[in-house]
Amino acid sequence: MLKKTYDWIDERLNITPIWRDVADHDVPAHVNPANKMSAFVYCFGGLTFLIIITQILSGMFLAMYYVPDVVNAYRSVQYITDEVLLGSIVRGMHFWGASLVIIMMFLHMLRVFFTGSYKAPREMNWVVGVLIFLVVMGFGFTGYLLPWDQKAYWATAVGAQIAESLPFLGVYVKKLLIGGDILGALTLTRFFAIHVFFLPAALLGLLGLHFIMIRKQGIAGPL
């Protein structure tokens, strides 16, 4: 049945070459853990991506119950955690996953660094990787505010204060960041929009570039 459906579509659209081109590529011996267990360090990039996928999924589902509003945000998060079926698990996925993305991304970066994989001709991909790092940090910073509890509020207050310490422009940067003079309703909606619309768009674009480049240039050779 599945095969027949696939064949029917393939006959008309010839989709096999498309996914073949994506999926079929040689895995060099030195990055295959089946050959040498220590090659698992080459999995960190893929694992980072896997966790990003689960972050996107759990985030989409959390958005079904969350409200970015100063009156309701905390209560909606409480509702998710205490009342919705498996809500604490889904929120937990997003909470722990957030830290895991950072950890995995950092391990991936260390692997690239210590294998010298950032060297010519792959410098541009390193740069894109650094941009991804910054976007992920942005996710962490904006997402931290959304539960609208004490920890969220004061962490953002400190973050905004740090932004303000920028020479000359600091005051304006802070005002733009928190959407006004006080950390409040406008900050929450602003951070929410950045967290769920702007940053995901940026991240997906950068990840696309990251993957196209690695496919084009191949995985760096053995040490």
Place this chain on the structure above:
Amino acid sequence: MSEKDKQEKKGLSRRQFLTYALGGTGAFMAATIAAPLVPFTIDPLTRSSGGNFVDSGLKEADVKEDFPKLVEFKVFRKDGWIEENVKQRAWVIKDKSGEILAFSPACTHLGCAVSGTLDASGNPKPANDGQWWFHCPCHGGRYDVYGVHDPSTPPQRPLDTYAVKVEGGKIMLGSLGKRKA
């Protein structure tokens, strides 16, 4: 024996095995992620509303047999994380057998609020045409004093009724139910 026959005899080919193993692992991983997300999404199906009786503020002795009386009462409602007492209305009448009926004002056609036939000071008066007492402003639905619909107008069943309980002379209203056409 041709090459093809030989392959079929061996049963599962290496390629097939790897396809299944890869597909199975992928499906397992997808299922792990989906397992909490699906219950999370269908949570509303596990919740039911109401069922508790609340005091309508109306005494049994005040219920008339000729015309329905409008009562306003508060019902506790839990809407996600918002818990509040919302105002609800009911038209209450005693039918010929002495049973108390409490109608919801929501027209059974498309849910607009029906109004009773009242005089200028808001007191019930006999229906203008002698029969149809409730009128719906939206599509001309009409009902008699017992909430029974006129089948020649859009609504096809009588007004919904609240469960009624009398406690110490007070009329308590419960959950809303449908009546047969």
